[in-house]
Amino acid sequence: MTTTSSWTPVCRLADIVPDSGVCALLDGRQIAVFRVRDAAGEHLFALDNRDPFTGAMVLSRGLVGDKSGTLFVASPLLKQRFDLRTGACLDDAAVRVATYGVRLQGERIEIAA
Amino acid sequence: MITQRNLVVVGNGMVGHRFAERLVAAGLHQGWNVTMVGEERRAAYDRVHLSSVFGGTPPEALSLLATPAWYQDHGIALVLGDAVAAIDRGRRVATTASGRELPYDALVLATGSYPFVPPVPGKDGPGCLVYRTLDDLDAIRTAAAGARTGVVIGGGLLGLECANALRQLGLATQVVEFAPRLMAVQVDDAGGAILRQKIAALGVGVHLNKNTTAIVRRADGSIEKLTFADKSELPCDLVVFSAGIRPRDQLARACGLAVGERGGVVVDERCVTADPAILAIGEVACWQGRTYGLVAPGYHMAQVAADTLAGAAEPASITGFDLSTKLKLMGVDVGSFGDAFAATPGAQVVAYSDTAGEVYRKLVLSPDRKRLLGGVLVGDTSSYGALHQAMLNAVTMPASPEALILPATGGKPAGLGVDSLPDGAGICSCHNVSKGAIAKAIADGKLTEVGQIKSCTKAGTGCGSCVPLLKDILKGELKKAGVELSNHLCEHFRHSRQELYHLVRVHGLRTFDALLERHGRGRGCEVCRPAVASILASCWNEHVLEPAHLPLQDSNDRFLANIQRDGTYSVVPRVPGGEITPDQLIVLGQVAKKFGLYCKITGGQRVDLFGARVEQLPLVWDELIAAGFESGHAYGKALRTVKSCVGSSWCRFGVQDSVGLAIRLENRYKGLRSPHKLKSAVSGCARECAEAQGKDFGIIATDKGYNLHVCGNGGMRPQHAVLLAADLTEEQVVRYTDRFLMFYIRTADRLERTATWFNRLEGGIDYLRQVVVEDSLGIAAELEAEMAHIVATYQDEWRTVCEDPARRARFRSFVNSTDPDPSVVMVPERGQVRPASAAERSTLQPVEA
Numbered sequence: 028m029t030t031t032s033s034w035t036p037v038c039r040l041a042d043i044v045p046d047s048g049v050c051a052l053l054d055g056r057q058i059a060v061f062r063v064r065d066a067a068g069e070h071l072f073a074l075d076n077r078d079p080f081t082g083a084m085v086l087s088r089g090l091v092g093d094k095s096g097t098l099f100v101a102s103p104l105l106k107q108r109f110d111l112r113t114g115a116c117l118d119d120a121a122v123r124v125a126t127y128g129v130r131l132q133g134e135r136i137e138i139a140a
Numbered sequence: 141m142i143t144q145r146n147l148v149v150v151g152n153g154m155v156g157h158r159f160a161e162r163l164v165a166a167g168l169h170q171g172w173n174v175t176m177v178g179e180e181r182r183a184a185y186d187r188v189h190l191s192s193v194f195g196g197t198p199p200e201a202l203s204l205l206a207t208p209a210w211y212q213d214h215g216i217a218l219v220l221g222d223a224v225a226a227i228d229r230g231r232r233v234a235t236t237a238s239g240r241e242l243p244y245d246a247l248v249l250a251t252g253s254y255p256f257v258p259p260v261p262g263k264d265g266p267g268c269l270v271y272r273t274l275d276d277l278d279a280i281r282t283a284a285a286g287a288r289t290g291v292v293i294g295g296g297l298l299g300l301e302c303a304n305a306l307r308q309l310g311l312a313t314q315v316v317e318f319a320p321r322l323m324a325v326q327v328d329d330a331g332g333a334i335l336r337q338k339i340a341a342l343g344v345g346v347h348l349n350k351n352t353t354a355i356v357r358r359a360d361g362s363i364e365k366l367t368f369a370d371k372s373e374l375p376c377d378l379v380v381f382s383a384g385i386r387p388r389d390q391l392a393r394a395c396g397l398a399v400g401e402r403g404g405v406v407v408d409e410r411c412v413t414a415d416p417a418i419l420a421i422g423e424v425a426c427w428q429g430r431t432y433g434l435v436a437p438g439y440h441m442a443q444v445a446a447d448t449l450a451g452a453a454e455p456a457s458i459t460g461f462d463l464s465t466k467l468k469l470m471g472v473d474v475g476s477f478g479d480a481f482a483a484t485p486g487a488q489v490v491a492y493s494d495t496a497g498e499v500y501r502k503l504v505l506s507p508d509r510k511r512l513l514g515g516v517l518v519g520d521t522s523s524y525g526a527l528h529q530a531m532l533n534a535v536t537m538p539a540s541p542e543a544l545i546l547p548a549t550g551g552k553p554a555g556l557g558v559d560s561l562p563d564g565a566g567i568c569s570c571h572n573v574s575k576g577a578i579a580k581a582i583a584d585g586k587l588t589e590v591g592q593i594k595s596c597t598k599a600g601t602g603c604g605s606c607v608p609l610l611k612d613i614l615k616g617e618l619k620k621a622g623v624e625l626s627n628h629l630c631e632h633f634r635h636s637r638q639e640l641y642h643l644v645r646v647h648g649l650r651t652f653d654a655l656l657e658r659h660g661r662g663r664g665c666e667v668c669r670p671a672v673a674s675i676l677a678s679c680w681n682e683h684v685l686e687p688a689h690l691p692l693q694d695s696n697d698r699f700l701a702n703i704q705r706d707g708t709y710s711v712v713p714r715v716p717g718g719e720i721t722p723d724q725l726i727v728l729g730q731v732a733k734k735f736g737l738y739c740k741i742t743g744g745q746r747v748d749l750f751g752a753r754v755e756q757l758p759l760v761w762d763e764l765i766a767a768g769f770e771s772g773h774a775y776g777k778a779l780r781t782v783k784s785c786v787g788s789s790w791c792r793f794g795v796q797d798s799v800g801l802a803i804r805l806e807n808r809y810k811g812l813r814s815p816h817k818l819k820s821a822v823s824g825c826a827r828e829c830a831e832a833q834g835k836d837f838g839i840i841a842t843d844k845g846y847n848l849h850v851c852g853n854g855g856m857r858p859q860h861a862v863l864l865a866a867d868l869t870e871e872q873v874v875r876y877t878d879r880f881l882m883f884y885i886r887t888a889d890r891l892e893r894t895a896t897w898f899n900r901l902e903g904g905i906d907y908l909r910q911v912v913v914e915d916s917l918g919i920a921a922e923l924e925a926e927m928a929h930i931v932a933t934y935q936d937e938w939r940t941v942c943e944d945p946a947r948r949a950r951f952r953s954f955v956n957s958t959d960p961d962p963s964v965v966m967v968p969e970r971g972q973v974r975p976a977s978a979a980e981r982s983t984l985q986p987v988e989a
Contacts, residue, residue, distance in 0.1 A: 046691035049955035083707035092665030103695030
């Protein structure tokens with residue numbers, strides 16, 4: 028678990044359209060940040076922006092949705108889906124992308140990376 | 141040494157051509173010098189659908205692919221416009237009317253038949269015609285120009301076809317039949333009565349029990365009236381004889397070959413005549429005392445003759461013919477199979493007749509009622525395929541066979557399950573495909589659609605009558621395999637796309653959330669979100685990047701550009717009709733240079749600029765918009781391009797301004813979102829340089845206007861477009877295209893191209909024509925209004941983005957930095973750039989963009 032000292036503000040909540048993502052640049056690292064609603068309310072998620080199937084930095088531009096309640100983002104290139112909470116690929120058990128801590132401080136979104 | 145033998149085929153009709161195809165399939169065209177002599181000016185065409193020429197089908201569309209080029213490609217010498225006049229069996233030489241001498245080692249007679257004209261006084265002279273060839277059609281058309289009423293003598297299958305042709309030429313049409321009913325060979329009295337009722341309702345006069353005694357002419361030779369043995373009369377201007385056909389066996393008679401009692405060259409079960417060097421096939425051949433006037437027996441004989449010549453190890457032979465028929469005459473469905481008249485001793489009959497509903501069904505059963513021997517269907521032939529197969533395969537009848545023809549509560553009879561058929565049952569007789577072969581194709585190819593079965597097995601691509609059976613087989617096989625067939629869009633909506641479209645329209649739903657709340661569950665997914673986004677855009681045409689719509693858009697629509705393998709985008713500005721000014725070309729080059737973009741000319745007559753990063757897209761578009769460009773929607777399931785040839789403005793062959801129409805159409809439909817992408821083209825003449833017949837809708841100029849073709853496709857599964865309507869004005873083209881596109885948008889599945897949609901459409905082109913041209917569903921005005929809304933609310937999506945700071949702000953690589961994406965690396969290739977491969981990234985330095 029990360030310590031509070033490593034939280035970095037990246038944008039305001041309003042910078043992300045509900046049910047979509049953006050990409051933040053942190054020390055040369057690309058992190059996809061998502062703002063997604065479900066029945067329980069609104070959630071923030073942070074994943075590595077790299078699509079492991081193509082090597083392209085695109086996951087932040089994928090469509091979000093749910094598979095039987097599991098929130099996911101689908102790669103815009105070849106449509107593999109990744110669990111937003113765990114980073115696990117829903118279409119290939121051997122593949123997983125890194126996840127990061129993310130929180131809302133007032134109107135600011137902060138990432139722990 | 142290989143000796144080439146000579147094969148002469150006399151006749152280039154449907155059966156002659158099928159024989160040539162079978163020759164080629166067996167490789168025989170390589171061992172033989174094949175010469176084919178056809179008397180008509182045209183190579184073989186589809187005579188069965190002759191009357192469709194008056195319904196708008198161009199004569200070329202009747203082609204059986206029997207182009208002279210096909211013959212040339214296979215080394216077959218095709219002689220057209222000449223006829224074999226004599227056969228010297230001693231010298232084995234055939235001589236043509238023009239004096240050609242054709243020596244043969246084997247000769248095949250495929251001369252077909254000629255229309256029988258009864259010896260009625262007055263039959264010779266102007267206004268009396270026959271109906272068999274395209275030339276006959278021309279003559280009928282010419283004669284009809286000065287006529288108001290036309291009479292067809294003969295109420296059989298061909299006579300009714302011919303009556304339809306006269307009707308389509310605008311003549312008041314009457315049918316005169318000697319027998320007490322129409323289609324006396326196929327249909328019984330009760331069925332004939334319903335048939336008569338339906339045909340009379342179309343405005344065609346039907347006169348039965350009429351023995352024509354004379355055609356009375358005026359002093360100038362023109363026809364005044366017909367007189368009949370019962371002293372009645374019928375005034376008319378034109379008479380077409382369709383009183384049966386006779387085999388053209390004169391050549392055989394002249395060279396002393398045995399002919400049947402009622403004509404026809406006598407053949408054995410291998411199609412060989414009394415002379416072992418001469419074979420006969422098709423309507424001219426007489427097997428076991430009779431000739432066969434249907435194309436299916438002719439096609440079978442073509443195969444038998446090819447096998448005989450090839451010395452095939454397991455040759456096909458004639459064992460008897462199934463003369464069952466299913467057809468649509470003037471929109472009336474008629475089917476007749478097996479022992480339709482219950483001639484079998486002890487045969488049992490069950491029949492259902494509904495004169496108000498204009499439906500008649502009859503089954504002829506074996507004396508123990510366990511087997512189906514035959515039947516007659518009028519007005520509804522949907523059960524024809526299943527019943528016909530049940531007869532052929534001796535399927536045991538249920539305890540109450542009448543349930544097969546009585547209307548169930550749903551209006552249609554229960555019918556026979558396709559499950560009752562054995563694997564060997566021939567489902568598609570046109571292409572000889574069995575139920576087992578179809579089941580295997582479904583299992584092997586994991587097929588889930590009838591369209592796929594058609595392309596894999598060819599079943600259903602001939603006359604199409606087995607398509608309902610294909611559906612049933614597919615359903616059964618998928619059920620067996622445990623595959624659940626559901627048309628639900630995804631787990632979030634228990635509705636098909638068509639149903640969702642309807643719900644959005646009827647309830648005026650404007651957002652995904654509103655639809656999800658009322659008719660769905662969960663949060664949606666990568667399947668339903670873009671599908672609903674497309675439906676919303678097709679209905680309401682709001683900007684796709686409105687905050688409510690943005691999370692629905694797939695990456696291409698989300699960034700209004702086409703994502704590439706490295707995460708960069710390509711940009712395709714609209715170039716309506718492919719017409720572009722030199723200044724615009726220069727701007728494209730300048731923009732590409734400025735942003736370091738790779739340039740490629742597309743198949744749709746535009747320029748694609750590759751390699752733009754997200755944050756560059758608005759900057760690229762600022763410059764393109766300033767030069768007058770608009771979004772080309774290359775990223776959307778939307779209208780792409782309307783391609784054109786240069787047309788009559790420049791081309792010496794062009795007959796209309798194809799560029800002008802293409803620009804008009806492209807500007808009308810630009811921005812239209814649809815279930816899948818839409819492509820179009822306009823050709824300025826029949827040479828078809830714009831390839832309009834490979835498009836979702838394609839227009840080909842004629843000297844009278846435009847022909848509108850629809851549902852063509854290139855790509856993975858090429859499919860020729862079908863003619864929807866001919867010789868239209870520009871306004872008609874627009875009106876029918878409006879209706880066609882909106883009808884497609886209403887009813888297609890998600891990501892279903894028009895060609896696939898068309899293949900699924902029950903009733904095919906006739907149905908589509910009824911809906912779009914004749915407005916049979918009464919929805920044309922609605923469809924036009926919906927399209928008018930789309931046209932009126934068009935906006936250039938890119939201009940809206942560029943002019944709105946909030947939307948513009950969404951186009952950046954990083955939410956917290958203006959840096960370009962460092963992961964994008966280009967390398968040089970052939971004077972431009974391309975994305976670096978993974979290996980290159982680690983070793984190469986990026987080039988200056």
